[in-house]
Amino acid sequence: MVEKSFQLFPEAASSIAGHVDALYAYMVVVSAFFSLLIAFLVVFLAVKYRRKNDQIPAPTNDHGVGGIVLEIVWSVIPLGLSLVMFAWGASIFFTESRPPADSMQVYVTGKQWMWKIQHNEGAREINELHIPVNRDIRLTLTSEDVIHDFYVPAFRTKTDVVPGRYTTEWFRPTKVGAYHIFCAEYCGTKHSGMVGTVYVMNEADYENWLGRGSGEGSMAEQGQGLFNQLGCGTCHASAINKQNGRCPNLNGLFGTTVELSDGSRVKADESYIRESVLYPQAKIVAGYDGIMPTFKGLVTEDGLLKLVEYVKSLGPQDGTESSATPAPTQTSGTPAPPPPPRATRPAAAAPANPAAAGNR
Numbered sequence: 001m002v003e004k005s006f007q008l009f010p011e012a013a014s015s016i017a018g019h020v021d022a023l024y025a026y027m028v029v030v031s032a033f034f035s036l037l038i039a040f041l042v043v044f045l046a047v048k049y050r051r052k053n054d055q056i057p058a059p060t061n062d063h064g065v066g067g068i069v070l071e072i073v074w075s076v077i078p079l080g081l082s083l084v085m086f087a088w089g090a091s092i093f094f095t096e097s098r099p100p101a102d103s104m105q106v107y108v109t110g111k112q113w114m115w116k117i118q119h120n121e122g123a124r125e126i127n128e129l130h131i132p133v134n135r136d137i138r139l140t141l142t143s144e145d146v147i148h149d150f151y152v153p154a155f156r157t158k159t160d161v162v163p164g165r166y167t168t169e170w171f172r173p174t175k176v177g178a179y180h181i182f183c184a185e186y187c188g189t190k191h192s193g194m195v196g197t198v199y200v201m202n203e204a205d206y207e208n209w210l211g212r213g214s215g216e217g218s219m220a221e222q223g224q225g226l227f228n229q230l231g232c233g234t235c236h237a238s239a240i241n242k243q244n245g246r247c248p249n250l251n252g253l254f255g256t257t258v259e260l261s262d263g264s265r266v267k268a269d270e271s272y273i274r275e276s277v278l279y280p281q282a283k284i285v286a287g288y289d290g291i292m293p294t295f296k297g298l299v300t301e302d303g304l305l306k307l308v309e310y311v312k313s314l315g316p317q318d319g320t321e322s323s324a325t326p327a328p329t330q331t332s333g334t335p336a337p338p339p340p341p342r343a344t345r346p347a348a349a350a351p352a353n354p355a356a357a358g359n360r
């Protein structure tokens with residue numbers, strides 16, 4: 001979208017945009033009101049109480065009740081007005097931080113100086129993001145090199161893209177159209193050229209676009225290929241070999257709470273899977289030996305996302321069902337320390353076809 005004429009604000013094209021703009025307008029009005037009031041009083045009082053002759057008035061020490069009331073009033077009113085900013089801002093922040101459970105998942109990898117985007121269904125694009133209108137879209141973002149920041153002004157969302165970890169951004173586009181993507185964190189020479197376009201399409205156009213596909217299969221399918229290629233299945237139970245017990249079972253794992261050998265617990269989310277591939281010794285599952293070698297340097301960030309998506313396809317679809325399906329053997333009250341019998345646990349009620357799962 002090229003700016004047709006001068007615009008004070010970028011287009012408001014997401015469900016949150018109106019709220020952000022309203023808060024912004026409130027802050028502008030409050031700030032403008034007090035700036036003008038104070039400027040007026042400075043000038044007005046300077047004129048009104050200017051020295052009119054050479055007589056120096058006697059200093060006054062009159063701090064009566066009127067003075068105290070005035071001080072309380074001008075402290076409490078601005079405090080109230082700023083607390084409104086705080087509460088309102090916090091509410092928007094919480095909304096923007098919590099993607100709805102059934103969001104459509106898209107993966108974004110930042111790299112000097114481009115955005116690489118992968119859809120669950122397998123489509124890949126660079127510096128372009130095609131999404132359907134009126135759907136909650138959840139981006140999982142990571143970087144191959146330095147810190148970038150994925151910014152879509154029309155959606156009023158902006159998230160740091162940090163090497164070595166996954167961050168999340170979500171939005172619900174409300175208007176069909178094309179909108180700028182900017183990198184909003186200085187990341188080197190061509191930072192200003194690290195731009196792209198979000199294409200918000202109606203459902204039919206989107207299905208059409210998706211139908212062109214990449215011919216490489218869904219991300220989960222590609223992840224499964226990588227899983228086999230790297231030999232993960234020789235140790236881990238997964239969809240292919242359900243009875244492998246030497247390493248933690250991956251079936252039904254995603255989104256559950258895992259008990260570790262040091263007694264602590266961790267949620268099996270994207271970051272946990274990524275860390276377990278790259279730094280297997282960082283978190284060892286209770287009842288297992290830390291025998292897994294690192295795959296650091298053997299898997300790219302794109303590959304890691306595919307592996308994550310594969311593991312996801314084996315278990316509860318999103319982190320939301322986690323507390324509802326604790327593995328029975330992971331209960332700390334179990335008398336005997338359980339060896340790894342988790343292979344017997346039925347793969348949770350996840351759709352068998354990962355492509356269909358991503359295509360709800």
Ligand code: CUA
Binds near residue numbers: 113
């Ligand atoms: Cu990437 Cu600035």
